Amino acid sequence: MVVWRQMWKRPQAIVWEEQMSHRQVAMHVRTSVEAEEHGATAAIRGLLLRQENDLLLTHASLLKAGYRISVNPTPQPTVAASTPAAAKRNVPSARGRLRALPNVGADTP
Helix, strand or coil: CHHHHHHCCCCCHHHHHHCCCHHHHHHHHHHHHHHCCCCCCHHHHHHHHHHHHHCCCCHHHHHHHCEEECCCCCCCCCCCCCCHHHHHHCCCCHHHHEEECCCCCCCCC
16 A cells, blocks of 8 residues: 555655556556566566556656656745745645656757
């Protein structure tokens, strides 16, 4: 359950939600747990790598799909939030960190 929650905190979860990839993410979580166990086969670890690419979990797959995860720090608010709800609004969401890129690395000039 911990791995599942961690996966859905990733910026890529926005894409998974839009594409209704819940089952694909669930299979990746199961494969990930199995691949970490002693005696895991090369086939399971290879499957894990393919799933990572399919779910945009590698840098190369993100770029190929035209996405970039922003690492620019969010400016700090100048006025302190007066309520917990206001403080929560100041925290950048995963959606705010995921950006589409122009056609990077295309063969056309």
